Amino acid sequence: MSRGRRERVATSLPGAVGAEIGAFLAPVDAELRRRYPGDPGTRQPVHTVYVPADAFAAGTLRSWGDRALAALDEHAPDVASFAAAVGMDPALAEAVYGRVRAKLEREPVEDLRVDFEDGYGDRPDAEEDEAAARAARLIAEAHRDGTAAPYAGIRMKGLEAAVRDRGIRTLDVFLTGLAEAGPLPPGLVLTLPKATCPEQVTAMARLLGAFEAARGLEAGRLGFEIQIETSQAVLAADGTATVARMIRAAGGRATGLHYGTFDYSACLGVSAAYQAGDHPAADHAKAVMQVAAAGTGVRLSDGSTNVLPVGPTARVHAAWRLHHDLTRRALARAYYQGWDVHPGHLPTRYAAVFAFYRESFEQTAARLARYAARTAGDVVDEPATARALAGHLLRGLDCGALDHTEVARATGLTRSGLEGFAFPHRGGPPARAP
Template identity: 45%
Template sequence: MRVTLGDPLALIPGFEQAHREQTATYPPVSPEEMGWQPVHTVYVPADRFDAGTVAAWGEAALDLMRRHLSRKDTARFFEMHEQTARAVHERVTAKLAAEPVEDLRIDFEDGYGGSPAEEDGHAVRAAEAVAAMHAGGTLPRRWGLRVKSFADGDPARSVRTLDAFLTGVVERAGHLPPGFVVTFPKVLMRDYLEQFAACLAALEKGLGLGEGELRFEMQVEAVQTLRFLDAGLAAALGGRLAAAHFGVFDYTASCSLPPHEQRLDHPACDHARQVMRAAFAGTGVELSDGSLAAAPASDDRYAVRNLWWRHVSLIRHSLADGFYQGWDMHPAHLVSRYVAVYHFHLSRYDEYLGRVRAWEERRAAEGGTLEEPATIRTVAAALRRADLALGNA
């Protein structure tokens, strides 16, 4: 073969460095390597949290489901095929009995009602409860706390609570149980992220933990935050940034939206989620949507079902937007969360499986579809995500 250029690499100085930076910033992950991500984060105010809270939420959710949502109702009320509805109902019932909460966050910020003088005591009691749950095998697979924001002007209070909580857990459990993450809210300045990461590094050293063992989630709760989100942020924080969570109510307030428009499916929220996705795509930073700030107005069937219908519609909107995790704030939310998530994954599972098999066998899928490689990677990733969410993996 005749060529004109003798050594193409000589014409591309700096390529190796650029490629190393690409791999570090956007680590390649195959669908088979995709890790588990919880479908939700449950927030419980620290002054109302104890070792029995998770079990109590599960029992309350199961009770609501038994009284207000039969298998037959599931198909009709949520517009599902009867066979899928039967599978969804059975899976949700089993999930609420076995693992009602996948990700727990003990809240010392917006949902917290304790005074500064009481916060030290609540941090110690929360640590005692977590250690007891770990010993009893009831601690969720992912867990942690949300501290106060540095934007409030008192970072020492935030770090003190985190320190007391972590010190208490490690002393009582003998180590830091797996799955820990801390939520860092209202990040109005990029500097706060680096300052908080430095505090985590100091705590690791003081507690004798492994380097990088303490990771955190940032909350995107203001328009200002969108201005400094970029792909280099995760690398700049030394791999400590585990996730970015969207805060719908603070964000919509920062946009000066009227109260009745503070909702997850508002176009302003759609835009914010797209900015988050563009900033963190391919970096390994997980994305989570926000919450529905509503509980059933009463215990009657109409009020409970009205809440479930609205919650399911919002979760479906998030899932269609590629946000596979959200926040839950009330036991009733657990029912609608799992109904929406399981229906989302089960309704197309067989179709996706058929498309992957057709690709592997070098034939057109059902309906004569000829797949693009990028599409098949997406379909395979969707199957992997479904298996993880449904407990098949």
């Protein structure tokens, strides 16, 4: 282009055409906003701890933390022994090990699920009623005295015919107990297991709506997770992805999709010796879940391992290595949450999570800083990548893998600045660190 020359700009379309196209697409725009609102921007726990309802007590969370610390003391009392046990680079382990111990002392459990399903089994009605009422009382008391996990709730029995009435009653007893103890606590989570069809999800949404009406709660206050544990939940008889229809059937109440490793594997006929989170059948199911949930604000959780870190040190180390590697594998596949079923899993859960965020911290922070400052680097990043970079740092901050000071120093951004890049649909320019 010659300097100083102004190009003649010409158009051919009548002005009304743009307005007509806008009117035509307006309903589609609204539907896309409704179905794909984006990530809610709240903290996502790195795990869910499952505790059978009959074993849940006021000191459960502290007990899990203490038992996890005792396992470290016995089987990996220093950085070198822990690094060798899980196969972690010693330099990275140096930055992780102390953080793991501090986490176990400060906040050993991020998400607690009192289990009334497989981990509890079939009990007399009076016994399950009592357990549901006790769970409500203990969770309410924990919130009052400041010892509650950031997220907590129950896994009820499902809505399949054989256990439907019991599941509904347990849900009612638990929620009623919480409601009578005061305002429903923040971080309340409810889990619907073994959903096989969208109609069961719709029924769960109606149950929660009925409870809200009965207690005078704001409509939509209660949400729930859907456990994907059957082949029918992934692929329907007509070949469509049932899980995508389940999200829609929840009417905006679905908060998460949780993969059920062993029920799902058994449903497909996978032999017990090969039922694991890295089986090809598991990868397929979780990939379908991931695509179905993308953009909806519904979060994902991986399943668990049934190999417990108990017994002599060699056996504990083998179980730790397995759990660490499965957790690390899931994180790389954007499954940022999983189940833990034993206190001995906590050290390797947090070690894998902290290492995941710390090993990539410098590169991630530098890329985001360059993007924010609009300076060139060796990678050309786009807005979508900036969202991923900022989201990665926020998750690291939320779990304790990263510190606000080091993130602000490396990126030049405050937390609200990170959120501005991670959640641009909220609006507002990203804030710079002072």
